[in-house]
Amino acid sequence: MSKPLMLLVDGSSYLYRAYHALPDLRGPNGQPTGALHGMVAMLKKLRDDCGAEHAACVFDASGPTFRDEWYPEYKAQRAPMPDALREQIDPIHEVVKLLGWPVLTVPGVEADDCIGTLARVAAQAGHQVLISTGDKDLAQLVTPDVHLINTMTNEKLDEAGVVAKFGVPPDRIIDYLTLMGDTVDNVPGVEKVGPKTAAKWIAEHGSLDGVIANAASIKGVAGENLRKALDWLPMGRKLVTVKVDCDLCTHVAGWPALEALAFNPVDEAGLLDFYARHGFKTWKRDLEGKLGGAAPKHAAPEADLGGDRPQDPYASLPTPEVPLDKQYETIVDMSRLDAWVERLNAAELAAFDTETDSLDAMKARIVGISFSVEPGKAAYIPLRHDGPDAPEQLPMDEVLARLKPWLEDPLKKKVAQNVKYDTHVLLNHGIAVQGTAYDTMLESYVLEAHRGHGLEALADRVLGRKGLSYEDLCGKGAHQIPFAQVEVAKASEYSCEDSEMCLHVHQILMPRLEADAGLKFIYEQIEMPVSALLARIERNGVLIEASRLQAQSADLGQRMVAAEQAAYEIAGQPFNIGSPKQIGEILFNRLGLPVVKRTATGAPSTDEEVLEKLSADFPLPAKILEYRALSKLKSTYTDKLPLMVNAETGRVHTTYSQAVAVTGRLSSNEPNLQNIPIRTADGRRVREAFVAPAGHCIVSADYSQIELRIMAHMSEDPGLLRAFQEGQDVHRATAAEVFGAALDAVTPEQRRYAKTINFGLIYGMGAFGLAQSLGIEQKAAKDYIDRYFTRFAGVRRYMDETKQFAKEKGYVETVFGRRLWLPEINSGNGPRRSGAERQAINAPMQGTAADLIKLAMIAVQQALDEQGKKTRIVMQVHDELVFEVPDGELDWIKSEIPTLMAGVAALKVPLLAEVGVGANWDEAH
Known part of the structure; x- marks a missing residue:
């Protein structure tokens, strides 16, 4: 018969780890x-998974403990608990109890000692004990009946596990910790003795006592440090030893019996109130479903981690009820199709969704199509299902012919999820969809760019609904079947659900957008027009000269072989140049190069940053970097791009994603045209293969110093404004201010420094980063930054005010009102908070630049259409537009494009767009 299980949770360890692991989430207030x-997620999972009958969640009490009496410096260096964590302590204790966990807090005794005592007594009483903790100190408690689990890593430690992890058995963990010390608790050990040395000494001498007895014979610096620490080690051992005999009589009823630590029933009514107060929407819906409420039950607490932000502008808006009566129809006869066409034509707004045979929008063909005119009601038309149970279906040509007038009518308003994809699919069938007034993916993106925008996530978050997933129908991985083979009844439910949930999500999100003028402008005047334009640009594609790329591939391959052979000669032996492990062995073991940094496993790192630093003094790292650069270009571009040419068009058609980058920038994939390197001659050669057809040329147009101009506009700094308004070289003007020189006396070196400072500050660079970029001392870099802010005080004021705004609101905004959320801006984790503060400075610049280039795309295409030009936009890359221009339109393009791009917004400084012309992209850039 198996032993009953006692579950002990190191609550103090977990609340700190949860605080630092998760973003700065906020409740309704x-x-x-x-x-x-x-804490709630972990405790719910532990109780559900482990099946224990007895448990305790143990927390440290405030105030000193007996260890402070032994050693006044104990934990003296530990930072005070962050205010944002302290505010959560009482609610954590409250919810732990509501979840049915006995809670134990003993004044004057640390949580570890309570856990040690409980574990000892429970094991003696015949229990199997599982301790949930991330604290290595508790490994000393492991026995055949006491094991550890770390729920954040799912690591489980029995006796063998402790030996495998630490190199010593559980009964030697105290010795191990004594030798190493504990910097977190300010317990000194033997100086410069880490885990490996401590485990080695214990293995050699049997125990700490054995190490002490043989201290005189241990050689080297470590031996000297050991001898210096001999007087301290008894106190160190005392401090790291977990007590297992604490008196818990006044805190555990009936002690040492354990009945008081039996799990209590979950207080569901209390939990429901708690979840409501703290904004735990998903858990609240789950519990309401269990208790018989209206919301459906589903398990996905992760989806609720965004919480309700303070200053939530949508909190007061009504949420339509979830439809309970779903009326879905599968159309397999023409009379029902005609009836639905009538409904679509009569509806003020209808949602539609295509089901296809491919994710490649340019190649996808329709398998079925669904429509909805109100939440809960939808119809699906199967057209190309070919599974064994597939019914007779309506002819595709006839169905599409009857739907085409509605689909192409610009006055019939439509909504879809990722409408650009459906636009491509229908174009593949000769239907040019118009009237697509709304896109739920873009609605979500404009409202909360930092969150997920898939329809499944939106339905869960916005509606509290769980629909069928694609994997539910088609399976996963190698066993996934094509959609055409899905049983029609299931396919119908899935597609109908997508259409009507899309319509329902729109009904909730659109009022939120309309409630904010800035967000409404971003959605209606930028994102929706850009979506339609991107479909055209993707359709245009760009002409690739495959033979040129193939020649480049051959050249790169030869140079890779030469670089590899040169690396072997420098190393004195062959090795796998693609293996970080073998590179590390050659660089650090054989050649003895200095270790710059280590990986998470403790091995010397061989990443690009490390090799760059080592390259300044050693030839082999430079040769490895050369090989890697050549290999990346070859595999990513010169080999791959020719294979991606569309057989029907002879062009490469990338996909631009709008709802990815939180700043509003577009991303490009399959192929990624945004990351082709341009700082190297080899990278620029790849751009030579992007060509114009006969009788055409390539024109590149981009904004000059756009983010610096936006900084001048937003900061209103007089010095920056003057430099741009007078058409000065802004880097030279900055150098003149920082170095106190006349404009015509600024040296190239001073201008270079000023350029680095200008761009560095936009990206939140501090003295350390500037020193690294310029190769100077950190103090000198700080002096330059201080001098900059003295001369450009408006920039400093803008940065300070922007960070304060972000801390108060949780977001920053672009000039046009795009909202850029910063979930970590008030994080208790210092590095995360600092990163969010840097983003707060940079995001308005990047986001405004993204808005400007999108407005430029819209303005330019509108002019091209109005004047009947044949020029086509074929690429958008960061702040650059690339055109394919007939020779006869070149003069017009060179004259009009800069004017159109400069005129899309009136900033406090002039916008400047520059154009280049060439037979290929590299020549034009």
């Missing part, structure tokens, strides 16, 4: 909830 989320 702005209260922090990150640690609370983590």
Whole structure:
């Protein structure tokens, strides 16, 4: 018969780890909830998974403990608990109890000692004990009946596991910790003795006592440090030893019996109120479903981690009820199709969704199509299902012919999820969809760019609904079947659900957009027009000269072989130049190069940053970098691009994604045209293969110093404004101010420094980063930054005010009102908070630049259409537009494009767009 299980949770360890692991989540009233989320998720899972009958969640009490009496410096260096975590302690204790966990907090005794005592007594009483913790100190408690689990890594430690992880058995963990010390608790050990040395000494001498007895014979610096620490080690051992005999009589009823630590029933009514107060929407819906409420039950607490932000502009808007009566229809006869066409034509707004045979929008063909005119009601038309149970279906040509007038009518308003994809699919069938007034993916993106925008995630988050997933129908991986083979009844439910949930999501999101003028402008005047334009650009594609790329591939391959052979000669032996492990062995073991940094596993790193640093003094790292650069170009571009040419068009057709980058920038994939390197001659050669057809040329147009101009506009700094308004070289003007020189006396070196400072500050660079970029001392870099802010005080004021705005609101905004959320801006984790502060400075610049280039795309295409030009936009890359221009339109393009791009917004400084012309992209750039 198996032993009953006692589950002990190191609550103090987990609340800190949850606080630092999760973003700065907030509840409805702005209260922090990150640690609370983590604790609730972990405790719910533990109780459900482990099947224990007895348990305790143990927390440290405030105030000193007996260890402080032994050693006044104990934990003296530990930073005070962050305010945002302290605010969560009482709610954490409250919810732990509501979840049915006995809670134990003993004044004057640390949580570790309570856990040690409980574990000892429970094991003696015949229990199997599982301790949930991330604290290595508790490994000393492991026995055949006491095991550890780390729920954040799912690591489980029995006796063998402790030996495998630490190199010593559980009964030697105290010795191991004594030798190493504990910097977190300010317990000194033997100086410069780490885990490997401590485990080695214990293995050699049997125990700490054995190490002490043989201290005189241990050689080297470590031996000297050991001898210096001999007087301290007894106290160190005392401090790291977990007590297992604490008196818990006044805190555990009936002690040492354990009945008081039996799990209690979950207080569901209390939990429901708690979830509502703290904004735990998903858990609240789950519990309401269990208790018989209206919301459906589904398990996905992760989807709720965004919480409700403070200053939520949508909190007061009504949420339509979830439809309970779903009326879905599968259309297999013409009379029902005609009836639905009538409904579509009569509807003020209808949603539609295509089901296809490919994710490649340029190649996808329709398998079926669905429509909805109100939430809960939809119809699916199967057209090309070919599974064994597939019914007779209506002829595709006839169906599409009857739907085409509605689909192409610009006055019939339509909504879809990722409408650009459906536009391509229908174009593949000769239907040019018009009237697509709304896109739920873009609605979500404009409202909250930092969150997920798939329809499944939106339905869960916005509607509290769980629909069928694609994997539910088609399976996963190698066993996934084509959609055409899905049973029609299931396909119909899936597609109908997509259409009507899309319509329902739109009904909720659109009022939120209309409630904010800035967001409404971004959605209606930028994102929706850009979506339609991107479909045209993707359709245009760009002409690739495959033979040129193939020649480049051959050349790169030969140079890779030469670089590899040169690396072997420098190393003195062959090795796998693609293996970081073998590179590390050659660089650091054989050649003895200095270790710059280590990986998470402790091995010397051989990443690009490390090799760059080593290249300044050693030839082999430079040769490895050369090989890697050549290999990346060859595999990513010169080999791959020719294979991606569309057989029907002879062109490469990338896909531009709008709803990815939180700043509003577009991303490009299959192929990624945004990351072709341009700082090297080899990278620029790849652009030579992007060519114009006969009788045409390539024109590149981009904004000059756009982010610096936006900084001048937003900061209103007089010095920056003057430099741009007077048409000065802004880097030279900055150098003149920083170095106190006349404009015509600025040296090239001073201009280079000023350029680095200008761009560095936009990206939140501090003195350390500037020193690295310029190769100077950090103090000198700080002096330059201080001098810059003295001369450009408006920039400093803007940065300070922007960070404060971000901390108060949780987001920053572009000039046009795009909202850029910063979930970590009030994080208790210092590095995360600092990163968010840097993003707060840069995001308005990047986001405004993204808005400007999108407005430029719209303005230019509108002019091309109005004047009947045949020029086509074939690429958009960061702040650049690339055109394919007939020779006869070149003069017009060179004259009009800069004017159109400069005129899309009136900033406090002039916008400047420049154009280049060439037979290929490299020549034009």
